[in-house]
Amino acid sequence: MSxxxxxxxxxxxxxxxxxxxxxxxxxxxxCGNITIDYPFALQYGCGHPGFRDLLFCMNGVLMFxxxxxxxxxxxxxxxxxxxxxxxxxxxxxxxxxxGTRGNGFAVEPWRAPYMNPAADNVFMLIACSPRSPLFQGxxxxxxxxxxxxxxxxxxxxxxxxxEMMGHKRLGSxxxxxxxxxxxxVPYEAIKGINLTKLECEGYSSAYNVAPLRVDxxxxxxxxxxxxxxxxxxxxxxxxxxxTGGSCGYGSDGIRQVCMxxxxxxxxxCDSVGVSSGARPMNMREKMFAGLLSYVLAWMTANQxxxx
Numbered sequence: 001m002s003x004x005x006x007x008x009x010x011x012x013x014x015x016x017x018x019x020x021x022x023x024x025x026x027x028x029x030x031c032g033n034i035t036i037d038y039p040f041a042l043q044y045g046c047g048h049p050g051f052r053d054l055l056f057c058m059n060g061v062l063m064f065x066x067x068x069x070x071x072x073x074x075x076x077x078x079x080x081x082x083x084x085x086x087x088x089x090x091x092x093x094x095x096x097x098x099g100t101r102g103n104g105f106a107v108e109p110w111r112a113p114y115m116n117p118a119a120d121n122v123f124m125l126i127a128c129s130p131r132s133p134l135f136q137g138x139x140x141x142x143x144x145x146x147x148x149x150x151x152x153x154x155x156x157x158x159x160x161x162x163e164m165m166g167h168k169r170l171g172s173x174x175x176x177x178x179x180x181x182x183x184x185v186p187y188e189a190i191k192g193i194n195l196t197k198l199e200c201e202g203y204s205s206a207y208n209v210a211p212l213r214v215d216x217x218x219x220x221x222x223x224x225x226x227x228x229x230x231x232x233x234x235x236x237x238x239x240x241x242x243t244g245g246s247c248g249y250g251s252d253g254i255r256q257v258c259m260x261x262x263x264x265x266x267x268x269c270d271s272v273g274v275s276s277g278a279r280p281m282n283m284r285e286k287m288f289a290g291l292l293s294y295v296l297a298w299m300t301a302n303q304x305x306x307x
Contacts, residue, residue, distance in 0.1 A: 027246040027259070031057035034076060038237060038247050039230050048230050048237075049249035049256065050114035066111065068194065069103030074223065082118065084207075085224040091126060091204040092222045093159035098127060098201040104193035105205070105224055115228040117187040120208040122148035124156055124184045125193070127201035134190070134198060135179050144190070145183035149208045153182035155217045156204065236267075243269040 027046030029036045040055055041047030055073070056063045062073040064085055071085035089102040105123070107115060117123075128134055134144050146152065156162075187193065193203060206217075207225035230237075237247040240258035245268060248259045260269035 027248060029057075031055075031062040032060040034062050034073060036062070036076075037078065038241075039228070040076065041248075045248045045250075045259070046246060047248065048114075048234075049254050050111065050230065051228070052249065052253055066106070067108050068106040068192075071103065071224065081228050083115075083226045083228060085226060087205075087224065089202075090222065090224075091124075091161065091202050093156075093217050093220065094161055095164075096126065096161045096202060100195045100201055102195055102203050104195050104198075104203060105187070106192035106194055113229075113231055115226050117205075118207060118225040118227045119186065119188070120149035121187060121225045122151045122184050122206055123187060123193050124153055124182050124204040124206075125195075125198060125200045126182050126203060128179055128183060129199035130179050132179065132199040134183055134185070134200075144185050145180060146185070148184060148186045151206050151208070151217070151220060152184040153180065156182055156184070159217050239268045240265075245269040 027038070027041050027043060029042050031042065036042050036055060036057075039048030039051045041051070042055055042057055044052070054064060054066070056065060064071045064073050064083065069087070071087050073083060074086050075084040076082075077084070087103050089097050091097050091102075105117060125134065147154075190198075193205075195201070195203060204222065205224045206220040206222050209221060209225070236256050236258075240247050243258075243260075245258040245260045245265065248257050248264070249255060250257050250264070255266075257264040257266060258268050265271050
């Protein structure tokens with residue numbers, strides 16, 4: 001036997017061991033310090049179809065993209081099924097951003113069953129026109145404007161940003177003859193925050209994550225808190241992952257599939273197709289078989305050369 005054979009053999013074994021024992025096709029990934037796991041994904045075909053083409057990683061920054069625009073993802077809370085978003089043109093307690101530059105928030109109709117801002121997320125619309133759909137049908141009474149989870153415009157008027165812009169607290173004139181300078185609404189009241197359609201100059205968004213009421217708008221959490229759901233009991237994905245597969249979807253972007261190496265299953269990785277009669281060999285198994293054949297051929301050639 002050639003003296004080189006033991007060395008080459010050890011190299012091949014060292015390469016094959018992690019190859020054999022690794023997960024056949026993992027869809028879990030990372031962007032910066034945020035874990036991307038089901039139902040989300042960065043790779044096409046991974047995750048739940050209702051969340052496809054949603055997240056993008058750009059220079060270590062995770063971005064969330066929907067019809068109303070792009071937002072930076074600050075956190076994905078898998079335990080509470082919530083995503084926290086930041087939008088640079090959103091007003092806060094320290095600054096007002098006007099000029100209809102903000103994204104607002106609106107999802108495509110087909111995504112609506114999967115995600116919407118949390119019920120305790122308040123949107124405060126700023127400097128809206130008297131012609132805004134917010135005020136139509138309610139002359140002298142701006143009924144859509146109300147507090148949400150203890151947060152609203154009356155408190156928001158006390159922020160430094162309003163003083164810096166030359167605005168004063170409206171107090172009793174909040175329900176006066178003209179529209180208020182700020183109108184707080186829950187998302188479900190209008191089903192979409194589109195500054196152009198609502199004829200508003202800007203907006204702010206804040207959310208509650210604690211059962212205790214935070215003291216004052218200076219301590220509110222500013223951002224958009226989105227709740228998500230995969231709709232119903234996701235037994236398919238559980239069965240897929242339990243058999244070593246990764247949850248994904250087919251080329252139609254709708255049908256769920258279980259990704260098992262180099263083949264997809266409509267149930268799980270242990271299922272066998274009726275026509276196949278056997279589980280197809282995945283890519284790692286094919287590579288292992290090929291390298292093993294190479295080693296055996298090498299050994300046979302060396303034995304023959306000694307005869």
